[in-house]
Amino acid sequence: MACGSCSTGKDGQPKGCKNNGTCGTDSCNKLTVFDWLSNMSLPNGEKPFEWVEVRFKNGRKHYYKNTEKLTLSIGDIVATQAQSGHDIGMVTLTGELVRIQMKRKKISEKSEEILKIYRKASQKDIDIWSAAREKEEPMKVKARQFAIDLKLQMKISDIEYQGDASKATFYYTAEERVDFRELIKIFAREFKTRIEMKQVGFRQEASRLGGIGSCGRELCCSTWLTDFRSVSTSAARYQQLSLNPQKLAGQCGKLKCCLNYELDTYLDAIKDFPKSDVKLYTEKGTAVCQKTDIFKGYMWFAYEGEWANWHKITKEQAKEIVELNKKKKKISSLEEYAASLLDDTKVEFENVVGQDSLTRFDNPKSNRKRRNNRNKRKKRSPQNKKKNAK
Template identity: 75%
Template structure:
């Protein structure tokens, strides 16, 4: 969703807010909340909610109290309370929706974690904030070089400066516990600022950095997903997906969060299926389940010893056979139930939109024999046309032919007269 600061500039060139999706007008912000109560006015005598939601770098959001009763709206840059000093952020949500968000995230209004909003940011505050943010990229490169030199098993993913420039927070990921006491000393000596190290998970790192997933869309964790639930390989097994870590893992290196989206539907569908470890007792032999199809409601069984011959049976018939086996009854064979399932591979597609065939531009390859025949036919046609042209020439007795031959006769007479004169001489 575009915003005014991301519109085109002079001569149609893209202007851009240069905030990588976290612009000040909140039009193309990550994890933004649509204020559907913005057009509704409060009833008479009602006091507006005193807290606001403020967004910082890479989608980090916190709730603050508006104790000064400032007239704040979405997109305003404000100075907030921090320890120590103050921080600078952008208002992302106001009004009654803040109350709903705080209730959803179980944040108490009177908690000590809910700090105050000091004022609207002045131009001096904004200049210091922008100057600090401009140093983050070069600091990150230098910080990674120091961590590699100290041989620490960690990855510094991002750096965030406080609004007043008095503190820098280093976000890092690591598989194991890291002793970074020497690292903090070198950081403080190198950057001459207060250092804070904060470890984040691999999913949180991907959410902060963002990116494009294998589906072609932006990552769910960086656009709308706020809570990270654990994903197990059993989710892939329930959905009958191949356990290939390269396909099941996301950019964070962990299992994709989207494996949980349709898991409940698959579990509900599998409740009506018989257990795959249940064997079917028939007079012909014992049958074992080989494969299931959740969408079509089918199961494939094979007799013990005849593993190459599979019999396709519907789940209702399998449940009926299992119920008969529980009553100490055996069916004759699986072929009785499998014969009813005649698969219709013929599919008729109707042209309901009025479109042409996709293969209308494809030309079938001609064989060499046909090409030689066509060449012979064309050569025969040309020779017949030449013969027809010769036969259609006018005859000598034709008056038109005489007219055409007159200039040639005159030339011959002149040649004869010139030859006679030469002989006389």
């Protein structure tokens, strides 16, 4: 996810603009928070917040306490505490914004399981970390083949080595519970390291791997979306979208998260419309709603038995008819209301800029040249030459 000018060099430091992740665009990392307080000093007597945010592979973040009082800035590579050994990550946020992020994610500062930062990573730590990262891709190919050989209904999507190369975490997705005890034995024998299996959801898998959506932009889950709310087919029905799984499903195979973005607006707009299952009773017959245009405020109704003939009325007219029906009154027909909405759709274009007509090439070409050619041929014929000689 790093841009070409700010990608990480061999020493672990960003190269290019040298802003260490504090540039205005902040496009080097995914799911990052722009530190708009980085250039502001604290009031006198205020101590800087001791916690820092550290990012690992594919946007995984944790919060650590700076007990050693290290001078840290965004972009520094640090060695952090792990369950066993240490891990290597990059500092992505410091200062008061870390306090806000921890409060938003409901992480207590007085928790019993406080993780600490040991030190700034040395060159030896970075070399071990880089060598471990290079092993991950070939390991993933072998691991998938082992799972296929054991006929396990699971998909290994990603592998992440711990910074000291003492442990490898295998992220996988599965529809049902999987017994991978035999698989772990094969992994430990083949890769000669401690193995941890971690199941993730399909949306979390897409957020880790990233990609380009059907809209042409990067996936929301891998750039800014952090909370994955459930998306139901009713969201598509309220927005009057065709229930086509190929168009509504994202790269994770589930319904797109963006179906929830405008759902509240549609629900507020639908409140002004009569319910779609309400029938309109007229002297001509009973009319049933066929279609609703939320943006223009129109509704289309068709009589029972005449489903091919739709009549367009406004939502105010539909409400008026419903109120009359509640009073046990009927209108004569829907055509009376629909006739007032008939408008002339013919559009007349005018030449307002003095250009030539667009249909100038449609007119047949004149036969003037053909006539001139015929006259020349007649003059050149031998009969005409004899007449001219006499």
